[in-house]
Amino acid sequence: MNRLTVVKVGGKVVEESKAIDHFLTEFRKISGNKILVHGGGSLATEMASKLGIETKMVEGRRITDAGMLDVAIMVYAGLVNKKIVSGLQAIGCNALGLTGADFGVIRSRLRNHPKIDFGFVGDIEEVNTKELRLLLEEGVTPVMAPLTHDGYGQLLNTNADTIASSLAVELSNLFNVHLVYCFEKQGVLSDPADENSFMPRLSYSKYQELKEENVINSGMIPKLDNGFNALKNGVTEVVITNAQHISSGKGTRLSHDLEK
Amino acid sequence: MNRLTVVKVGGKVVEESKAIDHFLTEFRKISGNKILVHGGGSLATEMASKLGIETKMVEGRRITDAGMLDVAIMVYAGLVNKKIVSGLQAIGCNALGLTGADFGVIRSRLRNHPKIDFGFVGDIEEVNTKELRLLLEEGVTPVMAPLTHDGYGQLLNTNADTIASSLAVELSNLFNVHLVYCFEKQGVLSDPADENSFMPRLSYSKYQELKEENVINSGMIPKLDNGFNALKNGVTEVVITNAQHISSGKGTRLSHDLEK
Numbered sequence: 001m002n003r004l005t006v007v008k009v010g011g012k013v014v015e016e017s018k019a020i021d022h023f024l025t026e027f028r029k030i031s032g033n034k035i036l037v038h039g040g041g042s043l044a045t046e047m048a049s050k051l052g053i054e055t056k057m058v059e060g061r062r063i064t065d066a067g068m069l070d071v072a073i074m075v076y077a078g079l080v081n082k083k084i085v086s087g088l089q090a091i092g093c094n095a096l097g098l099t100g101a102d103f104g105v106i107r108s109r110l111r112n113h114p115k116i117d118f119g120f121v122g123d124i125e126e127v128n129t130k131e132l133r134l135l136l137e138e139g140v141t142p143v144m145a146p147l148t149h150d151g152y153g154q155l156l157n158t159n160a161d162t163i164a165s166s167l168a169v170e171l172s173n174l175f176n177v178h179l180v181y182c183f184e185k186q187g188v189l190s191d192p193a194d195e196n197s198f199m200p201r202l203s204y205s206k207y208q209e210l211k212e213e214n215v216i217n218s219g220m221i222p223k224l225d226n227g228f229n230a231l232k233n234g235v236t237e238v239v240i241t242n243a244q245h246i247s248s249g250k251g252t253r254l255s256h257d258l259e260k
Numbered sequence: 261m262n263r264l265t266v267v268k269v270g271g272k273v274v275e276e277s278k279a280i281d282h283f284l285t286e287f288r289k290i291s292g293n294k295i296l297v298h299g300g301g302s303l304a305t306e307m308a309s310k311l312g313i314e315t316k317m318v319e320g321r322r323i324t325d326a327g328m329l330d331v332a333i334m335v336y337a338g339l340v341n342k343k344i345v346s347g348l349q350a351i352g353c354n355a356l357g358l359t360g361a362d363f364g365v366i367r368s369r370l371r372n373h374p375k376i377d378f379g380f381v382g383d384i385e386e387v388n389t390k391e392l393r394l395l396l397e398e399g400v401t402p403v404m405a406p407l408t409h410d411g412y413g414q415l416l417n418t419n420a421d422t423i424a425s426s427l428a429v430e431l432s433n434l435f436n437v438h439l440v441y442c443f444e445k446q447g448v449l450s451d452p453a454d455e456n457s458f459m460p461r462l463s464y465s466k467y468q469e470l471k472e473e474n475v476i477n478s479g480m481i482p483k484l485d486n487g488f489n490a491l492k493n494g495v496t497e498v499v500i501t502n503a504q505h506i507s508s509g510k511g512t513r514l515s516h517d518l519e520k
Contacts, residue, residue: 021413050312051310051311052310073339073342074307074334076338077338077341077357078335078336078337078339079334082333082337082359086414086415087413089409090409090411094363094364095361098356101345101355102345103354103400104349104354130398131356131398134394138390138394140363147342149350153281153347153349154346155343155346
């Protein structure tokens with residue numbers, strides 16, 4: 001099977017032009033088919049604030065009301081997605097920007113939480129890779145914004161880490177899929193205070209231990225849960241690494257317990 | 261050759277959900293392959309105003325500075341494009357939203373005007389239909405926002421009427437192309453004061469006469485220039501009609517002088 005690398009990037013890397021350009025040059029070096037899934041960093045919150053739209057938080061989690069959804073659509077599908085696409089085109093990478101609504105790639109369902117109304121947030125129900133496969137065969141690089149649709153005309157804000165792992169799993173029937181989560185650190189740290197303590201490998205049972213000991217912080221948990229889920233469901237390799245070193249092969253590789 | 265209908269829509273029709281939905285239901289009825297090219301109506305100006313970005317005009321024409329370009333990207337490629345795409349998906353039309361940067365569909369050059377610096381405005385240089393053709397064959401409906409790229413990473417604001425005619429001409433080698441420009445009136449009026457005076461046919465020489473007599477207003481001129489240009493360059497039929505009646509076949513048909 002051909003190799004396909006699915007890269008998730010977010011945070012500071014997508015917030016300003018210079019960091020985006022540096023990252024895209026690294027991303028470009030990955031050989032074979034690739035898909036980029038991006039977040040929006042703090043740009044949506046900043047734009048909402050400029051527009052006088054209040055960022056609502058319930059129990060520490062952001063709520064996507066109608067105004068905030070419009071901002072997310074403008075920032076994620078507009079500003080961030082199209083700057084990445086035009087930046088990739090400039091360095092010879094034939095990129096296509098997408099949301100989950102385009103081609104109907106990702107259909108989701110409004111989140112139904114027993115206690116919190118998250119607003120226009122979608123949990124993934126179905127991934128359709130028909131057109132993606134066709135385009136990957138043509139050498140096109142899809143660039144996914146963290147938005148999906150419900151199939152009834154409603155766009156929904158959706159976690160980019162989950163989009164990346166869902167696409168990786170769905171495409172693992174056809175490709176040898178490598179999933180790469182980028183963030184600011186070198187990998188998963190065994191000592192949060194020591195930047196150089198990153199673990200080259202992390203097994204699921206070790207991950208559970210580190211979670212219980214509170215060594216792994218809450219921001220990493222969705223990435224790791226999605227990563228281990230992908231590994232269990234057919235993805236060949238999952239790596240957590242620094243956004244500036246994705247082509248180097250460094251970072252933390254998730255491993256099955258058998259290999260620990 | 262298979263039939264392909266390229267529809268350009270803008271103005272009030274794209275400004276609010278109810279009008280968009282009504283239009284999309286009409287658009288959906290068109291049989292065969294189709295492409296939708298949209299403008300942004302006054303939404304970009306409104307959003308710029310909310311963000312405190314001044315709309316600069318020189319000699320009656322809008323200037324796209326860096327701030328206004330970001331607004332155009334957010335509104336055209338984000339808000340308007342993705343609402344159309346999710347709306348079409350909801351009624352069974354497999355839409356894909358695009359700008360000229362995606363797939364490198366439309367490369368343009370920064371406008372070089374002897375007197376006015378229009379800012380980030382692009383004039384079309386090259387149309388690449390490779391991936392579009394592939395997707396049209398798969399039954400996908402491309403939805404184009406009025407933005408292009410220069411091939412060096414810069415997005416540029418580009419006239420939607422011109423995008424529609426350029427795509428129509430380029431695809432006329434492979435398809436029997438019908439180009440439809442939608443606006444608020446029933447067609448081209450011979451008496452601007454009389455809504456019912458629309459001409460079922462308009463030849464190029466008659467158009468020149470009406471322009472000299474100032475019967476045709478300035479807003480219609482780019483549509484008609486683009487339309488006659490398309491007709492001369494291989495497009496089968498060009499119609500100017502009301503956005504709510506596109507599937508009815510009504511409106512003004514442009515004709516070669518031979519047929520007048």
